[in-house]
Amino acid sequence: MAGSADEAGSAAGRTVGVGPWPGGPEAWPADPRYDPRLLAEGDRRNVVDRYRYWTVPAIVADLDTRRHPLHVAIENFGHDLNIGSVVRTANAFGVAGVHIVGRRRWNRRGAMVTDRYVHLHHHDDVAGLLAWAAAADLPVLGIDNVPGSRPIEHRPLAAACVMIFGQESAGLSPAALAGCAEVLHITQYGSTRSLNAGAAAAVAMHCWLLQHARPA
Structure with missing residues (x-):
């Protein structure tokens, strides 16, 4: 599940989040916690760095621990x-x-x-x-x-x-x-x-x- 426009944005010209995963699909991690859409398009959500590119269910599951x-x-x-x-x-x-x-x-x-x-x-x-x-x-x-x-x-x-x-x-x-x-x-x-x-x-x-x- 990818992020939404509500989470994306910039402040005072500063870009929020990260862009597409460097290296293209061949370099994407195999970890199922990662969202292919976010890897391809970038992750502009308001999440801490450890959760960049993760799916929402994966983040919730980690938080639950x-x-x-x-x-x-x-x-x-x-x-x-x-x-x-x-x-x-x-x-x-x-x-x-x-x-x-x-x-x-x-x-x-x-x-x-x-x-x-x-x-x-x-x-x-x-x-x-x-x-x-x-x-x-x-x-x-x-x-x-x-x-x-x-x-x-x-x-x-x-x-x-x-x-x-x-x-x-x-x-x-x-x-x-x-x-x-x-x-x-x-x-x-x-x-x-x-x-x-x-x-x-x-x-x-x-x-x-x-x-x-x-x-x-």
Whole structure:
């Protein structure tokens, strides 16, 4: 499966990716992970160098051997771009899966095609997510600046868990908050009451990585 136009492009005149494999078809690697179309046309996708010319299934299979035991859940996001932003960050940080609660269809352009490499799960409601987490024996950590929440900074985080995020206006629902083993917030120092939901998810995921990520 080759890349798409959404992944190709250039920035400030800089060419992204690599061109056709040097030497022509006679020099192509025999490894089945490589995509003949990409070898012939070049690979302009937004992937790290180790995955140049690989098929999408081959990349996903390799990622599956080293994903982190962190899951991310999204509840009540009102803006598709925020959903895409969380998915893109989850891909960058190698999370085990992204769970979308209540909303099956969303505009995936904000994910910049990274949703192809992430395991996406859908739950009709919070109860469905909580049931899944209980079956997987994973504690659910809410990220929301509600009264009684604790700072996420310097706090031990479970090595395997689900982090759930709500939209910036309404935050997490009462049902989600009630199902959390712990509710944490990101300390802020300015005048705004809340962070952009996509930014908050990125900060929280990185806090987890600082404690548990394996060397890259």
